[in-house]
Amino acid sequence: MDRVGVAILAGGQGTRMGGRKPERHFRGRRLIDPVLDRVSAWGVPAIICVRKHGQVAANTFGQILDQPEIEGPLAGLLSALAWASSTNLDLLLTLPCDAPFLPEDLLSELKHASLDAAKPAVAASNGQRHPTCAIWPVDTLLCVTTYAGSGRRSLAGALDACEAIDVCWPDGQVDVFANINTPEDIIRLEL
Numbered sequence: 001m002d003r004v005g006v007a008i009l010a011g012g013q014g015t016r017m018g019g020r021k022p023e024r025h026f027r028g029r030r031l032i033d034p035v036l037d038r039v040s041a042w043g044v045p046a047i048i049c050v051r052k053h054g055q056v057a058a059n060t061f062g063q064i065l066d067q068p069e070i071e072g073p074l075a076g077l078l079s080a081l082a083w084a085s086s087t088n089l090d091l092l093l094t095l096p097c098d099a100p101f102l103p104e105d106l107l108s109e110l111k112h113a114s115l116d117a118a119k120p121a122v123a124a125s126n127g128q129r130h131p132t133c134a135i136w137p138v139d140t141l142l143c144v145t146t147y148a149g150s151g152r153r154s155l156a157g158a159l160d161a162c163e164a165i166d167v168c169w170p171d172g173q174v175d176v177f178a179n180i181n182t183p184e185d186i187i188r189l190e191l
Contacts, residue, residue, distance in 0.1 A: 002090055005083075006045070007079075010097035012072075064080070070148055102133070119163050120159055123169060125168065125172075147161040
């Protein structure tokens with residue numbers, strides 16, 4: 001039970017960024033490109049979750065639409081878990097499209113922790129969880145669907161509902177899970 005796939009969550013509006021966040025430039029490349037590079041290096045099946053077609057320009061990974069009746073990244077998680085189930089995967093790693101410094105060992109560390117605990121595992125650093133960086137056993141689809149059916153929309157809440165465990169990374173000068181939400185973040189992190 002260790003066939004794993006990746007879903008890159010890219011369906012947000014990016015309003016604080018002025019829209020089209022995955023396509024914004026950071027260090028001379030699209031913001032999503034470092035995430036795509038990381039996933040490509042892992043050599044696992046992967047998909048990009050978007051709210052509408054064309055939200056991310058063509059690339060090597062296919063795209064699926066977020067659940068339309070759900071708001072936020074939970075919509076991408078639900079679609080991605082359904083995709084993972086239909087693809088006969090056992091585990092699904094979710095990643096945000098706006099985190100250019102993700103650690104190389106993210107997949108292996110979360111995978112091992114999740115398999116050992118038989119629960120989702122979520123990355124943590126600097127005293128906080130990073131709910132978009134989590135690995136989900138595909139059989140948690142029912143738990144996440146039930147959670148969403150209650151009207152709740154938080155990825156953190158879905159992790160709690162599925163009794164996720166934390167996997168901590170050491171603190172550093174730049175948080176490896178730092179995400180870019182505003183033009184000011186781009187300026188601050190480009191240095």
